[in-house]
Amino acid sequence: MxxxxxxxxxxxxxxxxxxxxxxxxxxxxxxxxxxxxxxxxxxxxxxxxxxxxxxxxxxxxxxxxxxxxxxxxxxxxxxxxxxxxxxxxxxxxxxxxxxxxxxxxxxxxxxxxxxxxxxxxxxxxxxxxxxxxxxxxxxxxxxxxxxxxxxxxxxxxxxxxxxxxxxxxxxxxxxxxxxxxxxxxxxxxxxxxxxxxxxxxxxxxxxxxxxxxxxxxxxxxxxxxxxxxxxxxxxxxxSEFLMTLLLILGCLTMFMSGLGANFEFDLKKIIALSTLSQLGLMMSILGLGEYYLAFFHLLIHALFKALLFMCAGNMIHNLNNCQDIRFMGGLIYFMPLTCVFFNISNFALCGLPFLSGFYSKDLIVEVMSMYYVNFFIYMIFYISIGLTVCYSIRLSYYLLFGELNFFTLNLINETGVFMLKGMGGLILLVVFMGSLVMWMMFSTPYFICLSFLMKLITLFMIIVGLILGLEISKFNLLFKIKSLKFYKLSFFFSVMWNLPYLSTLWVNFYPIILGKKYSLFDQGWLEYYGGLNLSFQLVYISKFFQFLSVNHLKIYLMMSVLWIIFLLIII
Structure with missing residues (x-):
């Protein structure tokens, strides 16, 4: 095989x-x-x-x-x-x-x-x-x-x-x-x-x-x-309307998925939500008309996201198919090479200078900053960058630096040579391909004209996200606050603003409930008083007329007598 x-x-x-x-x-x-x-x-x-x-x-x-x-x-x-x-x-x-x-x-x-x-x-x-x-x-x-x-x-x-x-x-x-x-x-x-x-x-x-x-x-x-x-x-x-619609949908998706990833504990789902966040970024820059940049980010994102999933797969494989990050921790001691690959991919996802993700992501944000867009789009873009770094650092903390909560007797190692070689084939591209593709695609570099503060704001948001991610992981802030409102809010964020329920329950659950309620009326009575009863009545009337049309002498005489009585009553 x-x-x-x-x-x-x-x-x-x-x-x-x-x-x-x-x-x-x-x-x-x-x-x-x-x-x-x-x-x-x-x-x-x-x-x-x-x-x-x-x-x-x-x-x-x-x-x-x-x-x-x-x-x-x-x-x-x-x-x-x-x-x-x-x-x-x-x-x-x-x-x-x-x-x-x-x-x-x-x-x-x-x-x-x-x-x-x-x-x-x-x-x-x-x-x-x-x-x-x-x-x-x-x-x-x-x-x-x-x-x-x-x-x-x-x-x-x-x-x-x-x-x-x-x-x-x-x-x-x-x-x-x-x-x-x-x-x-x-x-x-x-x-x-x-x-x-x-x-x-x-x-x-x-x-x-x-x-x-x-x-x-x-x-x-x-x-x-x-x-x-x-x-x-x-x-x-x-048209302009469709571009604006695309921009708003992309921004909302980027924000929603970035927020959801910070409340998720399934390793693969966190990486899936980060994909959703990056797709939102591509869609929103497409909404601004920069299809070159969207294509550039599409290529670079493909490299580090493939490697990220491969590393996660190797970890899940060695942890006996466990995907909950709360059971992982200290994997840097057991799987050093996988963790190095994972960290480099994570940093590329965050847009850390000068890995491949930085070249596309930073350029997208700077081009967006030069556009005449409203404050909402600015805020969503920069908050989403912060959230990306936040969940990436949180993931790294739980996987690499935290305490191992897995079985005491375990055999976590890096024996899968083919898996490591498969990941090794991508790591060089994750580091160098950003600059290479940029030099290849853009014969004339993008001219970015921003103030010193605006140039540094992306880096500032990355650092804020990093600190926030570390603090959330270290002190477990999400579970120290015991208020019911906070639990409800965190649950709402973690289930992607209830979209899975709307996509599943709304489509099949409620129609089935409605069908059950309708079945109370439809246990034969509607049929009996509807089409079936009508057919019975028609058959009965046709049989009656058939009986009359047989032309028996007795019936003929009886009808004649009835007719005479009827005439006498009217006269």
Whole structure:
């Protein structure tokens, strides 16, 4: 089985490197290609498959392929002993192929193939460990994503008005067209379901029921980034209203997830909420019209988030599948290399100078500071930066420096060579790729013109978040305050502003309760006094008329007598 994993790893790695060098070449000569393959030609109608090759699609594809190759290499050790390892690897490969379909498509029909492929394969992967929790999470994930799929299908129907589904051709000059506004709105709806923005955020932490290598792939470069990538491609056709809506939704998601991660104790859910926070950041900068920056952060975030999940997976693997951070602690003594990787990824997530996350995150915040936006957006951005550092330091404290609360007799070690090599393949990119991609993408650097105080405010918020995170972890402030109001507030924050309840109970629980109440009325009485009784009455009347029409002499004479009596009464 490990041999199959290594073959897939090698193929994906070679494809990734090829794609990366091609993207550099395309970028240098400013080249974009649309390749058309004629699939079927019937009665002068040709069915064409289009492929878009430009520096953006090739660069993103290289990142997706590289991360997936490392994840498959890592899985050969993590999933060792699994009876269905071959099926798992094939599902991961199908997942990657669906994502590549989506990346290289300039056509809405082929985008839908990749889009739906991601949705279906993600369902199979989320329910991989077959238990009730996985089934519920899988159904929530699939149905949430179906809303976006339907929006995309409707946008395909609307795009028939243009005579072609190759959206890339006429995004900009059809911007003010009414049909394009509708298509833009539907694309935004599709993207916020796939990228789990408010109010569709509940499925993202629920999808943590999948195996950890899948979480690493899903939360870094595939499923959740598909929505952001689609918006980057469509960004030319959005009106000001849609951009403002995107900005507000992104900011709210960023704030909500950052707040929720500070109250969470499940290791994978904390990292999932941090993904949600970064997606909110990408969406909000897209709302300001800076699609280059959103794409830059998308690439860099993919690297450190994949590594973060891999480290978490190694810890969970060694802690006998325990995911509660309160049981962990002092892991720096047992798993030094994993903890070093974990800390570097965490610092990159925080935007610590001069790791890769700093180059994209700091640039986004500084560009936002130069825009004419209101005070609410400023506050949300800077508070969210503080919260990111806060939950990252809290996580590091619980995992690395706190006291070990696990079994006294344990065997926590770093024997998984394949897992460590898989993580080691990403660590150099997490450290250096931020500056390299920035030098590569931005031929002319962004000109940031801010006062000294405004330049330092990002660093100030990082330090405030660091101190707050340490204090919360050290003194356990959240549990020293015994007031009921505080407990209610902390519970409200930890359940993502009740979004999981609205997404699950509101959709299935209340209709079932309503159905039970309705069933009291519908135990045969409505049927008896409704359609059934009406049919009985009609049959009875028809039988009566049939009886009259038999024409017996006795009945005829009786009717005659009745008729005479009737006449006498009237006269």
């Amino acid at each position: 490990q041999m199959i994993c290594l073959i897939y790893f090698f193929i994906l790695l070679v494809m990734s490197l090829t794609s990366f060098f091609l993207s550099i070449y395309f970028m240098l000569i400013d080249l974009s290609l649309i390749l058309e393959f004629n699939l079927v030609f019937i009665n002068s109608t040709s069915f064409v498959m289009s492929i878009l090759m430009d520096w953006m699609s090739l660069l993103f594809m290289s990142f997706v392929l590289f991360i997936s190759s490392m994840v498959i290499f890592y899985s050969s050790d993590y999933m060792h002993g699994d009876l269905n390892l071959n099926r798992f690897i094939l599902l991961v490969v199908m997942f990657v192929i669906s994502m590549i379909f989506l990346i290289i498509s300039p056509n809405l029909i082929s985008i839908l193939l990749g889009w739906d492929g991601l949705g279906l394969v993600s369902y199979c992967l989320v329910i991989y460990y077959q238990n009730v929790k996985s089934y519920n999470a899988g159904m929530l994930t699939a149905l949430s994503n179906r809303i976006g799929d339907v929006a995309l299908l409707i946008s395909i129907a609307w795009m028939m008005n243009f005579g072609s589904w190759n959206y890339i051709m006429y995004l900009e000059f059809m911007k003010s067209d009414y049909f394009m506004m509708i298509i833009g709105s539907l694309v935004i709806l599709a993207s916020i379901t796939k990228s789990a923005q408010i109010p569709f955020s509940a499925w993202l932490p629920a999808a943590m029921a999948a195996p950890t290598p899948v979480s690493s792939l899903v939360h870094s470069s595939t499923l959740v980034t598909a929505g952001v990538y689609l918006l980057i491609r469509f960004n030319f056709c959005f």
